[in-house]
Amino acid sequence: MTPKVTEMNENPASTPDTSTREKSTPGAEPVLAIRDLVVELPGPDGSPLRAIDGVDLTVGRGEIVGLAGESGSGKTMTALALLGLLPQGGTAAGQMLVEGDDVLKMTPRQVRDLRGNRVAMVFQDPMTSLHPMLSVGKQLTEHLRHHKKLDKRAANARAVELLATVRIPDPERALGRYPHQFSGGMRQRIAIAIALACDPALLLADEPTTALDVTVQAGILRLLDRLRRENGLSVLIITHDLGVMSALADRVSVMYAGRIVESGPRADVLREPRHPYTRGLLDALPHPDGGNAALVPIVGSPPKLGQAPSGCAFHPRCPHAVAGCAEERPNLLALTPTHAGACPIDPLAVTASKVGTP
Amino acid sequence: MSTSSADPTARPGTPRAAASPKGGAAPGPRAARGSHPFARFVLVRLSIGLLLCVGITVLAFVLTHSVPGDPVAANLGDRAQNDPAAVAAFKEKNGLNDSLPSQYFTYLGNLLHGDMGTSQQTHRPVWDDLADKVPASVELALFAIVLALVIGVGLGIVAAVTRNGWPDRVIRVVSLAGVSMPVFWLAQVAFYVFSFKLGWIQAGGRLSPGAIPPDEITGLYTLDSLLVGDTGTFGEAFSRMILPACVLAAFNIGVLTRFTRAAVLEALGNDYVRAARAKGLPESTVIRRHVLRPALTSILTVAGLTFGGMLAGTVLVENVLSWPGLGQYAYKSALNLDLPSIMGVCLFVAVVYVVINLLVDLLYGVIDPRIRLS
Numbered sequence: 046m047t048p049k050v051t052e053m054n055e056n057p058a059s060t061p062d063t064s065t066r067e068k069s070t071p072g073a074e075p076v077l078a079i080r081d082l083v084v085e086l087p088g089p090d091g092s093p094l095r096a097i098d099g100v101d102l103t104v105g106r107g108e109i110v111g112l113a114g115e116s117g118s119g120k121t122m123t124a125l126a127l128l129g130l131l132p133q134g135g136t137a138a139g140q141m142l143v144e145g146d147d148v149l150k151m152t153p154r155q156v157r158d159l160r161g162n163r164v165a166m167v168f169q170d171p172m173t174s175l176h177p178m179l180s181v182g183k184q185l186t187e188h189l190r191h192h193k194k195l196d197k198r199a200a201n202a203r204a205v206e207l208l209a210t211v212r213i214p215d216p217e218r219a220l221g222r223y224p225h226q227f228s229g230g231m232r233q234r235i236a237i238a239i240a241l242a243c244d245p246a247l248l249l250a251d252e253p254t255t256a257l258d259v260t261v262q263a264g265i266l267r268l269l270d271r272l273r274r275e276n277g278l279s280v281l282i283i284t285h286d287l288g289v290m291s292a293l294a295d296r297v298s299v300m301y302a303g304r305i306v307e308s309g310p311r312a313d314v315l316r317e318p319r320h321p322y323t324r325g326l327l328d329a330l331p332h333p334d335g336g337n338a339a340l341v342p343i344v345g346s347p348p349k350l351g352q353a354p355s356g357c358a359f360h361p362r363c364p365h366a367v368a369g370c371a372e373e374r375p376n377l378l379a380l381t382p383t384h385a386g387a388c389p390i391d392p393l394a395v396t397a398s399k400v401g402t403p
Numbered sequence: 404m405s406t407s408s409a410d411p412t413a414r415p416g417t418p419r420a421a422a423s424p425k426g427g428a429a430p431g432p433r434a435a436r437g438s439h440p441f442a443r444f445v446l447v448r449l450s451i452g453l454l455l456c457v458g459i460t461v462l463a464f465v466l467t468h469s470v471p472g473d474p475v476a477a478n479l480g481d482r483a484q485n486d487p488a489a490v491a492a493f494k495e496k497n498g499l500n501d502s503l504p505s506q507y508f509t510y511l512g513n514l515l516h517g518d519m520g521t522s523q524q525t526h527r528p529v530w531d532d533l534a535d536k537v538p539a540s541v542e543l544a545l546f547a548i549v550l551a552l553v554i555g556v557g558l559g560i561v562a563a564v565t566r567n568g569w570p571d572r573v574i575r576v577v578s579l580a581g582v583s584m585p586v587f588w589l590a591q592v593a594f595y596v597f598s599f600k601l602g603w604i605q606a607g608g609r610l611s612p613g614a615i616p617p618d619e620i621t622g623l624y625t626l627d628s629l630l631v632g633d634t635g636t637f638g639e640a641f642s643r644m645i646l647p648a649c650v651l652a653a654f655n656i657g658v659l660t661r662f663t664r665a666a667v668l669e670a671l672g673n674d675y676v677r678a679a680r681a682k683g684l685p686e687s688t689v690i691r692r693h694v695l696r697p698a699l700t701s702i703l704t705v706a707g708l709t710f711g712g713m714l715a716g717t718v719l720v721e722n723v724l725s726w727p728g729l730g731q732y733a734y735k736s737a738l739n740l741d742l743p744s745i746m747g748v749c750l751f752v753a754v755v756y757v758v759i760n761l762l763v764d765l766l767y768g769v770i771d772p773r774i775r776l777s
Contacts, residue, residue: 128680128681130677130680130681157683157685158683159683160680160681160682160683161681161682161683161684162683165681165682166678166681168674168677168678168681170674173673173674173675174674174675174677174678175675175678176675176678176679176692176693176697177675177697177771177772177773178696178697178770178771178772178773179692179696180772187682187684187688187692188682188683188684191682191683191684191685191688192683223772223773223776225772225773225776226776236678239682
């Protein structure tokens with residue numbers, strides 16, 4: 046990891062393009078490469094329902110990749126599949142390479158050794174994701190001692206270092222305190238420190254700011270950005286909030302009904318969305334410079350698990366849908382070498398027609 | 404990453420400024436006061452317990468003295484009852500001529516001096532009667548509660564972890580049976596099957612007739628015989644306790660299994676359990692530390708109530724299975740309207756309840772820092 050840190054420092058990766066280029070450098074193995082992931086969950090009658098249907102995703106070293114989409118689009122399920130923590134009866138197929146090792150080919154024991162160690166996760170709500178009865182120190186060190194076989198003193202020293210990294214004031218004393226004695230923002234910092242404890246190659250951040258006050262959100266995002274810059278941390282950030290994406294992500298993938306419908310560098314996806322769904326998400330976002338433009342919600346709601354419509358799953362809600370949309374499922378089409386969308390309709394036309402919509 | 408122990412004071416970043424006052428101010432006063440809040444918590448609990456005990460004496464006194472029944476008729480023979488002098492003497496001796504409040508205050512005053520009155524049945528101080536009977540029941544109840552806790556909590560955990568699997572289904576049926584069977588019926592059936600038909604277990608009494616009890620240290624025969632190294636007596640006392648203890652435990656095993664299962668299932672749904680799994684901890688650690696510990700508070704509540712309930716449950720078990728303890732004593736006292744003895748038993752059970760609840764409250768504080776620290 047250390048050589049990568051210097052590499053990232055020389056190359057601050059402040060623009061999405063830089064990191065995309067960095068990612069595609071030959072020989073640079075991505076931290077995470079998901080290929081054709083299919084996740085099936087047991088339905089109410091026991092028959093498998095497809096929650097994720099052929100997802101491809103890569104996260105390069107030191108890169109922050111955003112996975113966007115509404116609730117139920119399969120974002121979190123992707124992360125849980127990677128950790129082998131799918132709900133009971135859930136199955137995953139395809140390939141999930143973490144630094145070249147396929148998680149789906151690992152024994153349960155190997156997956157457990159990966160969890161919290163090479164891949165760590167930060168959950169949405171720090172009010173509920175921290176154990177209320179265990180001291181912060183215990184929660185910071187229990188997996189550290191398990192994975193790295195550290196003794197208590199070494200683990201505590203590392204814990205103090207971690208709390209300092211995420212800027213918890215008075216880290217030594219914080220070790221003996223309990224989650225309820227901290228504010229929400231501080232708890233999420235602690236949760237991030239816990240995730241970083243074993244120096245993971247990849248951090249999965251599932252809606253890490255959604256449960257927090259807006260003022261605190263910015264702090265958490267800045268912390269993640271700093272950790273990427275200073276430590277070369279790779280992050281897969283899962284969120285429905287495209288505002289978070291625009292602040293942090295190098296590349297963005299948009300998920301709908303278990304499939305990726307658009308993916309590309311942040312600026313391309315957010316400025317020139319290729320897919321009407323991305324367009325819809327952006328229109329639903331308030332713009333500080335948008336004057337008195339009304340927010341446009343996406344009509345309807347995402348399909349329930351196992352009830353995805355035929356063809357393009359988005360077509361019932363799509364303002365641009367044509368007859369063919371219900372029949373043929375569009376694949377991701379490359380618009381530029383890095384930017385792809387799963388919609389055959391001309392993106393320029395989509396953008397133009399948007400002006401006309403009420 | 405290892406090189407990155409950033410100095411927290413190096414950059415007073417703007418986002419931190421918003422969050423730190425809340426998080427930063429909290430530790431000061433809390434830590435400075437140390438364990439003081441907990442000490443106060445204990446003190447408050449103790450005083451409440453004491454008040455409860457006094458309240459219970461009032462309640463028990465009013466209830467026992469307002470039952471339709473005449474202690475004179477219950478305690479004096481036919482001839483004595485027809486002798487006005489004997490009746491007057493009995494009333495005088497037991498203070499039955501005074502007004503009820505005055506009787507109560509006399510009782511309370513005597514109680515403060517350790518005098519619980521004299522049993523009208525045994526003609527011995529109630530205190531001495533209790534001292535004789537209580538160890539037998541405590542021994543039985545302790546053994547039963549250990550059985551109930553180990554089996555009940557164990558089965559509950561297994562059921563929750565294997566939710567809807569076959570172990571869970573079996574355990575659910577068994578626990579339902581446990582809570583559904585009336586104790587007096589179960590006691591008779593168990594006695595008939597294991598003692599009378601199969602002859603596996605000797606029942607009736609704490610030791611075989613004529614056997615010499617071990618020297619009294621705690622009054623618990625099993626413990627005392629072990630303390631003096633008399634394994635023969637220990638085996639005897641232990642084997643005679645098995646049947647009544649199992650019968651007494653059966654209902655509570657059912658209750659504890661069901662409560663534990665519910666508590667563990669609830670705890671399993673916590674976000675921090677998923678977070679613990681995401682840390683890569685072994686499943687046994689996840690269950691023990693992240694599931695059982697939070698479930699423990701509600702299990703503890705039920706366990707406390709269970710132990711108190713067991714002392715009351717001994718009345719039935721002890722009478723059906725001839726266990727010479729508090730239950731039998733309470734039964735005989737009630738039958739004979741032996742008011743001082745009834746009061747004594749009530750008071751003892753009440754004090755046990757209060758003490759156990761106090762212990763449970765204190766244990767909450769030990770288990771849960773949110774209670775201890777706020």
